[in-house]
Amino acid sequence: MVDNEETGVIQRLLSVGKLQIYKYIIYFVWVVNFIFTCADVYIYYFILKDHMGCWNCLFRSYMIIALTVNVLMVPLLIVGFIFIYSNLSGEIRIVIYATVLFLATWLQMMLTILFAQQYQIVGDVLRIWMNHKSLEFYERRCQCCGVLGPDDYKLSDLNIPKSCYKNGSEMEEDLYRSGCFTHSIKPSSPIIQVISFVIQEQDPTHKYVV
Numbered sequence: 485m486v487d488n489e490e491t492g493v494i495q496r497l498l499s500v501g502k503l504q505i506y507k508y509i510i511y512f513v514w515v516v517n518f519i520f521t522c523a524d525v526y527i528y529y530f531i532l533k534d535h536m537g538c539w540n541c542l543f544r545s546y547m548i549i550a551l552t553v554n555v556l557m558v559p560l561l562i563v564g565f566i567f568i569y570s571n572l573s574g575e576i577r578i579v580i581y582a583t584v585l586f587l588a589t590w591l592q593m594m595l596t597i598l599f600a601q602q603y604q605i606v607g608d609v610l611r612i613w614m615n616h617k618s619l620e621f622y623e624r625r626c627q628c629c630g631v632l633g634p635d636d637y638k639l640s641d642l643n644i645p646k647s648c649y650k651n652g653s654e655m656e657e658d659l660y661r662s663g664c665f666t667h668s669i670k671p672s673s674p675i676i677q678v679i680s681f682v683i684q685e686q687d688p689t690h691k692y693v694v
Contacts, residue, residue, distance in 0.1 A: 518561050524554045538621040541608045543669060550595045557592070602668040609664045622664045623647040632663035 532547040605622055612619055613631050623629055629648035630636030637644045646652035648660050 514561065514565055518558070521554055521557045521561060525551065525558070528554060535621075538608065539612055539617045540615070541605075541612075541621075543603050543605070543608065546595065546598065549591075550599070553591050553595065602670055604668045606665055618645070618647075619664060620645060620647040622667065623660065625669075626664055626667040627660050628662050628664040628667055629660040630663050631665050633661060634659055636663070 528547055528551040532544065532551055535541060535544045535547060538544050605626070609619065609622060609631055612622075613636070619630065623645070624647050627650070629644065634644055634648060637648075644659070646654055649655065650658035650660070
């Protein structure tokens with residue numbers, strides 16, 4: 485009888501110990517997850533700020549969506565931490581939270597895959613040109629001129645803008661000869677974005693609240 489009681493006590497202690505270790509792991513992963521989410525917000529904000537001068541660009545729209553999702557992830561993570569810390573178990577609240585968090589994480593995954601690729605600017609360039617807007621943003625960034633080249637301006641009876649020249653010199657030898665049609669934007673810090681998504685997929689908080 486005594487042996488059975490001692491065995492039961494030992495098993496309970498081991499169970500409590502395992503639970504404590506699991507909670508410490510949850511807290512650690514949550515902190516890492518929170519840090520990387522904040523890092524994503526920081527990155528997306530400055531990329532968006534850098535692209536605000538681009539007229540009606542899809543890349544800018546993607547950045548707005550990415551920034552919004554990551555900003556919303558911050559309070560979601562905070563709510564998740566409260567669930568873990570206080571062991572709240574309201575079924576409806578947990579289901580709603582888990583669903584929203586899953587959808588947000590899925591959207592982050594889609595954006596991460598998108599930003600891990602080189603963004604082809606051909607769609608933006610054609611849209612800007614057809615709407616008679618300035619290609620200055622891409623011409624300066626990609627060191628290109630017009631859609632297919634400088635002749636686009638000549639054929640349209642337009643003056644070649646300063647943005648088609650290196651440092652805006654307007655000297656013939658500094659003229660960019662290639663068109664913006666074939667250029668692309670390289671992804672910015674995709675490693676942080678990918679790591680962020682992996683951490684969130686591994687986050688025990690997701691398993692805890694489901």
